[in-house]
Amino acid sequence: MFAASALNERNRRVEGIYKALFGLMTVLLVVPVLIILGVLIAKGGPAVSFEFLFTPPTDQGRQGGILMPLIGTIWLVVVALIASVPIGVAAAIYLSEYAPENWLTRLINLAIINLAGVPSIVHALFGVGAFVVFFEFGISILAASLTLAIMTLPVVIVATRESLQAVPMAFREACWNMGATRWQTIRKVVLPNAISGILTGVILEVSRSAGETAPIMFTGAVTFLPFLPTGVLEPTMAMSLHLFTISNSVPNMPDEIKYGTALVLISMVLIMNAASIAFRVYLRGKKKW
Amino acid sequence: MTTLPVLLLTIGCGGSEGRTVIQNRGSDTLVNVAQAWAERYGQINPNVAVAVSGGGSGTGISAMINGTIDIANASRAMRDSEIEAARAGGNDPIEHIVGFDALAIFLHPDNPISSISIAQLADIYGENGMAEVWSDLGVSVPGCGSDEIVRVSRQNNSGTYAYFQEAVLGESEFKLGSRDMNGSSEVVELVENTPCAIGYSGLAYASEHVKMPCVGPEDACVAPSVPAAIDGSYPIARPLFMYTAGAPEGVVGEYMNWILSDEGQCIIQDMGYAPATPVTCG
Numbered sequence: 124m125f126a127a128s129a130l131n132e133r134n135r136r137v138e139g140i141y142k143a144l145f146g147l148m149t150v151l152l153v154v155p156v157l158i159i160l161g162v163l164i165a166k167g168g169p170a171v172s173f174e175f176l177f178t179p180p181t182d183q184g185r186q187g188g189i190l191m192p193l194i195g196t197i198w199l200v201v202v203a204l205i206a207s208v209p210i211g212v213a214a215a216i217y218l219s220e221y222a223p224e225n226w227l228t229r230l231i232n233l234a235i236i237n238l239a240g241v242p243s244i245v246h247a248l249f250g251v252g253a254f255v256v257f258f259e260f261g262i263s264i265l266a267a268s269l270t271l272a273i274m275t276l277p278v279v280i281v282a283t284r285e286s287l288q289a290v291p292m293a294f295r296e297a298c299w300n301m302g303a304t305r306w307q308t309i310r311k312v313v314l315p316n317a318i319s320g321i322l323t324g325v326i327l328e329v330s331r332s333a334g335e336t337a338p339i340m341f342t343g344a345v346t347f348l349p350f351l352p353t354g355v356l357e358p359t360m361a362m363s364l365h366l367f368t369i370s371n372s373v374p375n376m377p378d379e380i381k382y383g384t385a386l387v388l389i390s391m392v393l394i395m396n397a398a399s400i401a402f403r404v405y406l407r408g409k410k411k412w
Numbered sequence: 413m414t415t416l417p418v419l420l421l422t423i424g425c426g427g428s429e430g431r432t433v434i435q436n437r438g439s440d441t442l443v444n445v446a447q448a449w450a451e452r453y454g455q456i457n458p459n460v461a462v463a464v465s466g467g468g469s470g471t472g473i474s475a476m477i478n479g480t481i482d483i484a485n486a487s488r489a490m491r492d493s494e495i496e497a498a499r500a501g502g503n504d505p506i507e508h509i510v511g512f513d514a515l516a517i518f519l520h521p522d523n524p525i526s527s528i529s530i531a532q533l534a535d536i537y538g539e540n541g542m543a544e545v546w547s548d549l550g551v552s553v554p555g556c557g558s559d560e561i562v563r564v565s566r567q568n569n570s571g572t573y574a575y576f577q578e579a580v581l582g583e584s585e586f587k588l589g590s591r592d593m594n595g596s597s598e599v600v601e602l603v604e605n606t607p608c609a610i611g612y613s614g615l616a617y618a619s620e621h622v623k624m625p626c627v628g629p630e631d632a633c634v635a636p637s638v639p640a641a642i643d644g645s646y647p648i649a650r651p652l653f654m655y656t657a658g659a660p661e662g663v664v665g666e667y668m669n670w671i672l673s674d675e676g677q678c679i680i681q682d683m684g685y686a687p688a689t690p691v692t693c694g
Contacts, residue, residue: 182448262481349450353540374617376597
């Protein structure tokens with residue numbers, strides 16, 4: 124019926140080329156991830172076992188497992204969350220629901236973007252000056268976690284604010300028309316509808332905190348400590364710093380322990396990310412709009 | 413760091429239930445033996461937790477100046493300016509020699525050189541040195557096509573770096589263009605895999621895959637070893653230091669005494685260092 128003109132032909136060819144090109148770029152994006160995971164699983168997989176996770180490292184990490192760094196990372200992340208989630212969520216609620224559109228709000232938004240762009244080593248030095256020295260927390264979980272909390276606050280604020288703003292305005296208007304106050308509206312309508320986005324932000328913060336080395340290595344994480352921490356004013360070992368140490372300052376370190384430690388660290392982060400995606404998919408299924 | 417508020421603080425009593433934490437930070441050369449001490453001491457005295465960190469002698473010394481640690485490890489002596497700065501903050505650093513370390517020179521196993529003099533090392537590493545290629549030293553290295561001497565060194569806050577400069581280069585600076593590694597193990601690893609390379613680090617970091625030439629004049633050179641570091645015949649051996657803030661007392665004092673006891677000194681000897689005092693170990 125329609126004979127394909129030369130122009131149609133050409134357009135289709137060009138279309139095909141671009142589609143292939145963009146597809147190739149997408150594949151390229153996945154390749155490094157697969158290679159990293161593949162190498163880690165092949166070389167580190169045999170080392171990882173229940174015993175490896177729950178045995179203290181001995182002989183500078185050449186023997187034993189990763190109990191102290193593993194528990195230490197959990198301490199650091201949990202204390203960082205306790206510090207940053209309330210502040211971050213409250214700030215996001217203010218910025219999304221209350222803040223008037225003026226120069227101050229714009230300045231605050233700019234500050235948040237800039238805070239997100241500060242290199243982690245600068246946060247580390249700030250943490251040493253503020254928490255370790257000035258507030259006299261010493262080299263401790265508290266100092267390290269507060270440094271992590273400040274570093275990850277923008278993640279929580281941005282994720283929370285975006286998920287609050289994704290709640291349709293009509294929901295709020297309907298609620299206000301029933302005579303509800305702003306806070307009642309936020310509590311009963313906006314927050315329940317935004318919870319998936321907030322949790323995504325929180326989980327992203329967890330995975331970022333768990334992987335960071337620079338902010339904790341001067342503020343609270345130590346190379347070696349033969350005990351589990353008993354409180355937030357004690358220092359601790361941490362997975363990321365432990366991996367750094369056993370990779371660059373322990374001679375004759377068995378390769379499988381290095382790869383095994385890296386595998387556990389990356390698994391923690393990936394499991395967190397996967398949980399966040401799964402949770403979001405689940406909650407999106409329940410959305411009513 | 414000096415612009416940060418410097419306050420005197422005592423860390424130590426961090427934990428609950430009477431457990432005391434000793435903060436110990438500094439030299440990468442000492443970090444392995446410091447960990448071995450901490451591990452053993454934790455079994456002897458479970459009420460004291462020794463937290464060890466590396467980062468380099470400079471890291472430990474600046475933490476001592478800031479007052480954030482109890483013991484600084486250093487593979488070089490503190491400079492007068494650093495001692496002044498620490499005193500100004502209320503931490504009077506007291507020096508303890510806890511052992512000695514032979515600084516080994518590392519070559520790729522294929523490198524034919526088996527002895528090297530201090531003058532040759534200065535020629536390779538020093539800013540005024542003329543040796544740029546292996547043929548300047550009269551050898552050709554199999555597998556090193558470019559003939560270039562790949563100089564492996566340490567980052568500039570390392571005590572090993574500072575000691576090497578003092579002992580080998582004297583007043584002059586390092587030649588630019590060396591590969592400056594962050595840890596002794598990294599130096600060894602790079603030299604293992606690079607036929608053109610030469611590097612240096614504490615003897616305790618040597619692996620089976622590097623060659624260690626004897627050091628000194630060709631007819632009287634000495635191989636790096638713990639006995640040669642003890643008797644002083646090895647030309648580039650250095651003391652290893654721990655600094656405490658003020659005279660060590662309480663748990664820190666007990667820990668320092670234990671380190672200098674036969675048991676502590678046998679641990680450092682087992683790790684490939686020379687003990688500070690002669691010991692006989694089982």
